[in-house]
Amino acid sequence: MDHFELRDGILHAEDVPLPAIAEAVGTPVYVYSRATLVRHARVFREALSALDKPHVAFAVKANPNLAVLSVLRQEGYGADVVSGGELTRALAAGMAPADVVFSGVGKTHDELVQALEAGIGQFNIESEEEGYELAAIARRMGRQAACALRVNPDVDARTHEKISTGKRENKFGVPLDRTGAVYAALDREEGLQMRGVAVHIGSQLGDLEPLESAFSKLGALIAELRGQGHTITHADLGGGLGVPYKAGESMPSPAQYGAMVARVTRDWGVQLTFEPGRIIAGNAGILLTRVIRTKRSGNGPPFVIVDAAMNDLARPAMYGAWHDIEAVAPSGEKTMAHVVGPICETGDTFAMDRKTDTLSAGDLAVFRTAGAYGATMASSYNSRGFVPEVLVDGDRFAVVADRIPADTIMNVERVPDWL
Numbered sequence: 043m044d045h046f047e048l049r050d051g052i053l054h055a056e057d058v059p060l061p062a063i064a065e066a067v068g069t070p071v072y073v074y075s076r077a078t079l080v081r082h083a084r085v086f087r088e089a090l091s092a093l094d095k096p097h098v099a100f101a102v103k104a105n106p107n108l109a110v111l112s113v114l115r116q117e118g119y120g121a122d123v124v125s126g127g128e129l130t131r132a133l134a135a136g137m138a139p140a141d142v143v144f145s146g147v148g149k150t151h152d153e154l155v156q157a158l159e160a161g162i163g164q165f166n167i168e169s170e171e172e173g174y175e176l177a178a179i180a181r182r183m184g185r186q187a188a189c190a191l192r193v194n195p196d197v198d199a200r201t202h203e204k205i206s207t208g209k210r211e212n213k214f215g216v217p218l219d220r221t222g223a224v225y226a227a228l229d230r231e232e233g234l235q236m237r238g239v240a241v242h243i244g245s246q247l248g249d250l251e252p253l254e255s256a257f258s259k260l261g262a263l264i265a266e267l268r269g270q271g272h273t274i275t276h277a278d279l280g281g282g283l284g285v286p287y288k289a290g291e292s293m294p295s296p297a298q299y300g301a302m303v304a305r306v307t308r309d310w311g312v313q314l315t316f317e318p319g320r321i322i323a324g325n326a327g328i329l330l331t332r333v334i335r336t337k338r339s340g341n342g343p344p345f346v347i348v349d350a351a352m353n354d355l356a357r358p359a360m361y362g363a364w365h366d367i368e369a370v371a372p373s374g375e376k377t378m379a380h381v382v383g384p385i386c387e388t389g390d391t392f393a394m395d396r397k398t399d400t401l402s403a404g405d406l407a408v409f410r411t412a413g414a415y416g417a418t419m420a421s422s423y424n425s426r427g428f429v430p431e432v433l434v435d436g437d438r439f440a441v442v443a444d445r446i447p448a449d450t451i452m453n454v455e456r457v458p459d460w461l
C-alpha cells in the first residue's frame with residue numbers, strides 16, 4: 043500500500059497535489075511519501091515479531107537520501123552500507139554506529155579504517171583476504187572488529203541476472219564448501235571477533251523458495267561451525283524481497299516472509315539481522331515528469347517524450363525494468379504509446395507499446411515505484427544535471443535534495459593552461 047492516490051481527479055502524494063510540487067520545484071523530480079516509508083517500515087518489523095530482537099538495517103544503497111534515512115532511523119532502523127560514503131550518510135542521519143552493518147566485496151583500506159574508527163556494529167566479510175586485511179588494521183588501531191562471514195550459498199534467486207548475488211559464479215561471499223576452513227582461519231585472527239554468518243542472494247525476489255533454500259543452508263552451516271567449536275551468536279539474512287512494479291502483480295508479503303524465517307530459524311539461537319531495501323522504499327517514491335512533446339513515427343504508436351530520462355531513472359535501461367506510468371490528471375482515455383526520454387540513446391526508453399493514460403505536451407505524469415534504486419542511480423549523462431528529491435508529509439513537503447544543474451557540474455571541470 044502507498045499514499046499516492048487520485049483525489050478529485052488529480053494524483054496526490056499524501057495530501058499534496060503533485061502539480062503543486064511540479065510548480066514549486068520543476069520537473070523531473072522524485073517525490074517520496076513519509077507515511078508510506080513509515081508504513082512499510084512498520085509492516086516489515088511487524089512481520090518479524092515472532093523473532094527474538096531482530097535487527098533491521100535498511101540497505102542504504104536503495105535510497106541514501108538523508109531525509110529518508112532519518113525517517114527510518116526514527117522507526118528504529120539501522121543501516122546496511124556498502125561504501126564509506128554510505129557509512130557517512132548513515133551516521134549523518136543520526137543512526138548509531140552500533141546499528142550499522144558494512145557489506146560489499148571491495149571495501150578499501152580507507153573504508154575499513156573509517157568503519158573501525160566509527161565503531162560500526164558488524165562487518166560482513168566477503169573473502170578470506172578481506173578478513174586478514176581487516177584484522178591487521180584492527181590490530182594496528184587496537185580495535186576489535188565484530189564480523190560475520192558472508193556465504194555464497196549457490197542458489198538461483200530467480201531474479202534479473204544483474205541483481206542475482208547468490209550463485210557460485212557471482213562475486214559475493216565465500217563458497218559454502220570453503221566456509222568451514224575460512225571461518226576457522228579468521229576466527230584465529232586477533233582483531234576479529236567472528237560472531238556469525240550472512241547471506242544475501244539477490245534483489246527483487248518474487249519467490250520465497252530460493253530464500254528458504256539459502257537460509258536452510260545457512261542453518262546447516264551454523265550447526266557445522268558450532269560443531270567445529272565456534273560460538274555463533276549472529277546471522278544476517280540480507281534483503282531481497284520483491285515489490286510489485288505492475289498494478290496487479292503479486293509478490294510474497296512481508297508476513298509470509300516473516301513466517302518462513304521464523305520456521306526455518308526456529309532452532310538457531312542467534313540474533314537475526316535483516317537488510318531490506320526495495321521493500322521499504324520502492325513504492326514510497328515516484329518520479330514526476332512532464333511531457334515535452336509527442337511525436338508520430340510511421341504507423342506505430344506515438345512516442346511520448348518526457349523530460350525524465352535514463353540518467354534520472356536507470357532501471358528500465360539497465361534491467362529492462364517495468365515502471366507503471368500514469369497521468370497526474372488522467373482524462374480516463376487510454377492510448378497505446380512508446381514513452382521515452384530525451385537522451386540520445388535508444389536505451390532511453392521507459393516503455394514500448396504501452397497502453398497508458400493519454401498524454402499530451404505539457405501534461406504531468408509519474409513513474410511509479412521509483413523510491414528504490416531511482417535517484418541513487420542517477421547520473422549527469424548528456425549533461426542533464428541531477429534530479430532533485432522531495433519528501434511529502436501530510437499536507438507539507440520539502441526539497442530534500444536540490445537539483446544540481448548541469449553548469450554546477452561543469453564548474454568543477456578544469457581545462458589545463460597548457461591546452
Ligand SMILES: *Cc1c(COP(=O)(O)O)cnc(C)c1O
Pocket residue numbers: 101103104122124145146242244245246280281282283317318319320321414
Ligand atoms: C542490495 C543489498 C541489499 C538490499 O536488497 P533489496 O533487494 O533492496 O532488499 C541487502 N543486502 C545487501 C548485502 C545488498 O547488497
